[in-house]
Structures are given as structure tokens and as C-alpha cells.
Amino acid sequence: MQVFNIPRAIKQNSNFTFCPGCDHGVAIRLVAQIIDELKLQEKTIAVASSGCSVLLYDFLDVDCIESPHGRACAVATGIKRAHRALNNDRFVFTYQGDGDFASIGLAESMHSALRGENITAICINNTNYGMTGGQLGPTTTMGQITTTSPDGRNAHYHGFPIKTAEQIALCEGTSFSARAALYDVKNILSTKNIIKKAFQYQIEGLGFSFVEILSSCPTNWKLSPKDSHLKIQNELTKVYPLGIFKDVKND
Numbered sequence: 001m002q003v004f005n006i007p008r009a010i011k012q013n014s015n016f017t018f019c020p021g022c023d024h025g026v027a028i029r030l031v032a033q034i035i036d037e038l039k040l041q042e043k044t045i046a047v048a049s050s051g052c053s054v055l056l057y058d059f060l061d062v063d064c065i066e067s068p069h070g071r072a073c074a075v076a077t078g079i080k081r082a083h084r085a086l087n088n089d090r091f092v093f094t095y096q097g098d099g100d101f102a103s104i105g106l107a108e109s110m111h112s113a114l115r116g117e118n119i120t121a122i123c124i125n126n127t128n129y130g131m132t133g134g135q136l137g138p139t140t141t142m143g144q145i146t147t148t149s150p151d152g153r154n155a156h157y158h159g160f161p162i163k164t165a166e167q168i169a170l171c172e173g174t175s176f177s178a179r180a181a182l183y184d185v186k187n188i189l190s191t192k193n194i195i196k197k198a199f200q201y202q203i204e205g206l207g208f209s210f211v212e213i214l215s216s217c218p219t220n221w222k223l224s225p226k227d228s229h230l231k232i233q234n235e236l237t238k239v240y241p242l243g244i245f246k247d248v249k250n251d
């Protein structure tokens with residue numbers, strides 16, 4: 001059977017290797033569509049991180065590199081600057097989990113934003129360390145049960161979750177910071193517009209652009225794909241509101 005409308009920037013014979021119901025596939029497809037629309041395929045270098053997001057290079061048909069856990073923004077900074085020095089401007093974006101971007105890599109991420117590096121970071125927030133078995137991560141919500149918080153996250157023992165998009169918006173070098181979700185068609189379309197804007201801000205040289213995407217993790221949440229999306233819609237968006245927190249063109 002021929003499948004129509006596969007973006008050019010998707011590897012045509014790739015098999016789905018994420019867990020059933022995981023939102024990574026949708027996020028990567030949106031990225032591929034935007035790369036097609038902005039004609040970026042030949043000039044893109046994607047920096048995948050350690051975690052489920054590393055599987056990006058199984059699907060996206062652009063030059064990809066894997067960075068050590070947490071270092072994606074630092075690696076992207078080096079790639080972007082080195083190419084610029086050679087007058088060979090490349091479109092560079094990172095694709096990271098929340099543990100990668102906002103825990104082990106928080107220093108690299110935030111200082112890239114503070115320096116106003118002209119790169120784009122996409123952070124897939126599934127509220128846990130997905131690939132390694134669902135441990136508590138920086139965005140695990142209060143009361144959430146994970147393999148390392150069997151009685152639920154509590155402030156006294158684990159501290160509080162980080163609101164990444166809001167924090168990155170506070171950095172002066174940030175041009176754009178937003179949070180989006182993929183639990184229904186309306187939000188999938190709006191996430192596409194948001195990622196596209198973040199990519200365009202890099203193309204215009206405006207500095208660090210950032211998109212956090214609330215994403216399902218049915219395996220570690222121990223929920224069906226449908227209930228995972230209901231959890232995002234009804235619970236996670238209360239803790240992590242969707243929206244644009246910084247936009248240098250419109251603030």
C-alpha cells in the first residue's frame with residue numbers, strides 16, 4: 001500500500017520504534033513538515049540528545065548528531081558557530097527530553113539562552129526520564145508516582161518541578177519561548193505554527209528560540225494512549241499552561 005503525504009524530510013522506509021501512543025512520532029513529523037516548507041533539509045543539522053529523543057535520527061532525513069546527555073545546546077552552539085565562521089550558515093536545532101534539557105543539561109540550556117545563541121531547542125516534556133525506566137525528572141509534577149518516587153513527588157523530599165518555558169523566557173538572549181501540546185488536532189496544528197515560528201526566528205538571526213512540548217508517555221505513566229492524552233489535557237496543562245511566554249517581535 002502506498003502511503004501518501006510523507007514529508008520529504010522523513011526517511012521513507014523507517015519503522016516506528018517509539019512505544020505505542022508516544023507523541024514523539026507526531027512531533028518529529030511536524031518538524032519534518034516544517035523543514036520541507038521552509039526548504040531547510042539540505043542546510044539543517046539536528047542535535048539529538050540521550051533519551052527517547054535520540055531516535056530522531058531513525059526518522060528525520062537531515063544531518064544528525066547525538067550529543068552526550070544534557071549537552072545538546074552546547075554541541076549545537078559549537079556547530080552553529082563553527083559553520084558561521086566558515087561563512088556556511090547552517091540551520092541548527094536540538095531535540096531533547098526534559099531530563100536532558102532541564103536537569104542534567106540545565107546549565108548548557110540556560111546559558112545558551114543567556115548568550116542568545118542563534119539556535120532552536122525543542123524539549124519534549126513527558127514528566128519523567130522515559131528511556132531509562134520512568135524515574136522522577138525535573139518536570140515530574142507534585143504527587144506524581146514514578147519508579148523513584150513510589151509515594152508520589154513531595155516538596156520536602158524532591159523539591160519542586162521546573163517550568164522550563166517560563167524560565168527560558170526570562171533569559172535576555174531568548175527571542176521566543178513557548179509551550180505547546182499534542183493531545184488533539186487543534187493543538188497539533190498550533191504546535192506546528194509554534195515550532196515554525198521558532199525556526200523562522202533562527203533564520204532571521206534573532207537569537208535563542210525554544211519550544212517545550214507536553215508529550216505522552218503511556219508506558220511509564222501506565223495509561224492507555226487515550227488516557228495519556230486526557231491526562232495532558234486535564235492535568236498537565238493546569239501545571240504547565242500552554243502559550244507563548246516570550247516573543248521579541250510582539251512583546
Ligand SMILES: Cc1ncc(C[n+]2csc(CCOP(=O)(O)OP(=O)(O)O)c2C)c(N)n1
Nearest residue numbers: 050051052053069097098099100129130131
Ligand atoms: C551523563 C549521563 N547520565 C545518565 C545517562 C543515562 N540516561 C540516558 S537517557 C536518560 C534519561 C533521559 O530522560 P529525558 O531527557 O527526560 O528523555 P526521555 O527519555 O524521557 O525522552 C538517562 C538518565 C547518560 N546516558 N549519560
